[in-house]
Amino acid sequence: MSSAAPRFSVVTPVYETPAFLLEECIASVEGQTTPDWELLLIDDGSTAPHVHAILDAAAARDARIRVVKRAQNGGIVAASNDAVALARGEFLALLDHDDLLHPDALAACGDVIAHDVDYVYSDSDLIDEDGNHSEAFYKPGWSPDRFRCQMYTNHLGILRRSLVERVGGFRAGFEGSQDFDLVFRCVEQARRVVHVPRVLYHWRITEQSVNASPEAKPYAWIAGRRAIAAHLERTGFEATVEEDMAIPGLYRLRPALRETPMVSIVIPTGGGRKEVAGEVVLLAERCIASITGLSTYQDFEIVLVVDDHVDGDDVQRMVDAGDERLRVIPYRRPFNFSDKCNVGVVHSRGEHVLLLNDDTDVLTHDWLEHLVMYSRVDEIGAVGARLHFGDGRLQHVGLGALPGIAFGHFYRGFPGDHPTYYGMADLPGNFLGVTGACLMSRREVYDEVGGLCTDLPGAYNDVDYCLKVLDAGYRITYSPGARLRHHESASRVAEVQQWERDTLERRWWRWREGDPYYNRNFRQDSLDFVRPRMLRDGSVVSNGR
Amino acid sequence: MAQPARTSAVDPSERPTVEEPAATIAALEDRLAERELEVLRLRDLLIGAEAELGTLAGTILSLRRELEAIGDLPDRYNAVMGSTTWKAMWAVMTPYRKVRERVGAAR
Numbered sequence: 273m274s275s276a277a278p279r280f281s282v283v284t285p286v287y288e289t290p291a292f293l294l295e296e297c298i299a300s301v302e303g304q305t306t307p308d309w310e311l312l313l314i315d316d317g318s319t320a321p322h323v324h325a326i327l328d329a330a331a332a333r334d335a336r337i338r339v340v341k342r343a344q345n346g347g348i349v350a351a352s353n354d355a356v357a358l359a360r361g362e363f364l365a366l367l368d369h370d371d372l373l374h375p376d377a378l379a380a381c382g383d384v385i386a387h388d389v390d391y392v393y394s395d396s397d398l399i400d401e402d403g404n405h406s407e408a409f410y411k412p413g414w415s416p417d418r419f420r421c422q423m424y425t426n427h428l429g430i431l432r433r434s435l436v437e438r439v440g441g442f443r444a445g446f447e448g449s450q451d452f453d454l455v456f457r458c459v460e461q462a463r464r465v466v467h468v469p470r471v472l473y474h475w476r477i478t479e480q481s482v483n484a485s486p487e488a489k490p491y492a493w494i495a496g497r498r499a500i501a502a503h504l505e506r507t508g509f510e511a512t513v514e515e516d517m518a519i520p521g522l523y524r525l526r527p528a529l530r531e532t533p534m535v536s537i538v539i540p541t542g543g544g545r546k547e548v549a550g551e552v553v554l555l556a557e558r559c560i561a562s563i564t565g566l567s568t569y570q571d572f573e574i575v576l577v578v579d580d581h582v583d584g585d586d587v588q589r590m591v592d593a594g595d596e597r598l599r600v601i602p603y604r605r606p607f608n609f610s611d612k613c614n615v616g617v618v619h620s621r622g623e624h625v626l627l628l629n630d631d632t633d634v635l636t637h638d639w640l641e642h643l644v645m646y647s648r649v650d651e652i653g654a655v656g657a658r659l660h661f662g663d664g665r666l667q668h669v670g671l672g673a674l675p676g677i678a679f680g681h682f683y684r685g686f687p688g689d690h691p692t693y694y695g696m697a698d699l700p701g702n703f704l705g706v707t708g709a710c711l712m713s714r715r716e717v718y719d720e721v722g723g724l725c726t727d728l729p730g731a732y733n734d735v736d737y738c739l740k741v742l743d744a745g746y747r748i749t750y751s752p753g754a755r756l757r758h759h760e761s762a763s764r765v766a767e768v769q770q771w772e773r774d775t776l777e778r779r780w781w782r783w784r785e786g787d788p789y790y791n792r793n794f795r796q797d798s799l800d801f802v803r804p805r806m807l808r809d810g811s812v813v814s815n816g817r
Numbered sequence: 818m819a820q821p822a823r824t825s826a827v828d829p830s831e832r833p834t835v836e837e838p839a840a841t842i843a844a845l846e847d848r849l850a851e852r853e854l855e856v857l858r859l860r861d862l863l864i865g866a867e868a869e870l871g872t873l874a875g876t877i878l879s880l881r882r883e884l885e886a887i888g889d890l891p892d893r894y895n896a897v898m899g900s901t902t903w904k905a906m907w908a909v910m911t912p913y914r915k916v917r918e919r920v921g922a923a924r
Binding site: 611615617619719720721723724725726727743777778779780 | 857
């Protein structure tokens with residue numbers, strides 16, 4: 273055995289693994305294009321003779337493979353911790369005993385590791401017992417708010433060993449989701465998390481596999497909830513967690529706010545009307561009525577910024593739809609959506625400001641709780657909601673960018689009940705931006721970045737705002753728990769002018785390569801998560817570029 | 818030199834009068850809002866200018882790298898043209914080239 277510590281320690285607890293699966297698993301490590309690894313095979317008291325034979329043979333043919341045989345079965349957590357204790361590598365790569373690593377897996381992860389990187393994860397796919405690949409999971413860049421509701425980084429995950437040791441390794445009581453619990457505790461302290469957008473891990477799907485059926489291992493799902501609850505407790509995140517009964521493996525957060533800070537809802541309006549459900553309505557009146565009628569969160573004020581040309585009777589109807597918490601601020605300058613929002617914000621008093629289009633109406637009673645739950649987090653600078661068109665189709669579930677500064681909405685116009693890619697629309701997540709039609713920020717953040725850019729009076733002011741917020745070191749969060757209807761563009765012209773694009777490009781050309789939250793393996797001519805064609809060996813035909 | 822004693826932090830003409838405190842407060846609040854808007858606008862301008870500066874610096878860096886990548890192109894070209902391998906291949910391919918020229922001319 274080499275005396276120098278390897279860069280990677282591949283950690284693989286083994287228990288009664290079918291022979292060919294175990295052999296293929298070990299071979300996938302031996303086939304790595306980098307030699308800088310050790311493989312720690314911890315047999316957890318297997319009784320099947322073939323397991324011992326395979327492990328002994330592997331250790332005999334390669335000095336980098338070390339085998340430990342536990343006298344009796346102690347469970348996945350004990351076996352994994354034995355491996356951590358033995359590991360000499362700078363990083364731990366977690367590999368299940370029946371799964372496969374892509375030959376480039378360790379080398380590709382090694383390429384992105386810098387001194388401050390503590391956790392690396394890659395894309396993955398499923399592989400059946402005949403070697404057929406399916407269901408590649410092209411993941412977003414590091415999204416802590418998604419991770420809180422879905423262990424989406426699972427496989428391949430590589431953790432800095434010193435960090436794993438510092439947080440105490442795997443913990444009993446989380447069997448089945450022990451890695452979810454471990455990664456939570458690691459990322460709470462990690463300096464940097466990096467995503468490698470390549471399928472580097474092939475997750476075996478067998479009849480017994482957790483992937484084959486969500487019911488196959490319900491204990492893992494329950495253990496995952498415990499892991500999330502423990503994370504919420506440690507971090508003080510103001511929510512409770514429950515399993516998402518509609519989508520197995522996902523979790524939903526319910527806001528459990530300790531305080532209800534004042535929210536200022538800023539609604540700019542030009543007194544627009546639109547036909548809704550066969551009736552022409554005064555949009556702002558309808559919007560305000562839905563807020564006051566549905567919201568369970570009570571600590572809010574409404575600041576209505578009204579163009580001075582709006583008829584006095586209409587203004588009165590808007591006022592009547594609200595209550596004593598509504599104030600009217602007259603706007604006397606030419607149309608500038610950004611300026612109107614800024615005017616509303618400077619006339620407001622809340623700790624959090626919510627920009628809201630007048631052509632929206634609220635669908636969920638706890639929408640403000642969901643937005644405030646995220647907005648109160650120091651690292652989050654802006655929060656957006658899930659918006660539906662009047663006919664129920666998806667209008668907004670996050671903003672993304674294609675190469676060349678082409679911003680747009682994910683899944684725009686898709687059916688409202690579309691399952692979306694790995695449930696992304698039903699999960700909180702982090703994106704480059706969220707729509708300004710419903711956008712909440714803490715006042716201090718809004719002030720810090722200078723509010724909305726008044727040089728962008730119509731389009732892209734929300735994108736620009738979010739990029740400023742990102743630039744200031746915050747993240748942008750999409751919260752599907754807050755749902756509204758958006759009768760888009762009834763309130764303003766939606767056409768984008770070339771000079772508006774130019775302004776955005778001048779400022780934010782650094783995003784020209786695309787969007788870290790939108791996996792580059794998707795076709796890069798739409799934001800609809802169109803997958804490339806995958807070959808039998810897991811490689812892809814084209815990424816559409 | 819001795820400074821004149823400061824008697825007030827604000828212009829006396831802006832002091833609230835006893836008679837119209839509400840109107841004065843409203844007027845001051847309007848001015849406050851205008852100043853806050855101005856501060857927002859200036860912050861945005863600063864951030865925007867810094868972002869544009871980053872764009873320009875990045876573009877210059879990128880163009881410099883491209884220039885460096887092609888900077889030694891003449892030397893590389895001359896090295897290839899002067900190499901024995903190139904000369905040998907040129908000689909070997911001469912009959913084929915002549916045939917192609919003839920066929921091309923006939924068409």
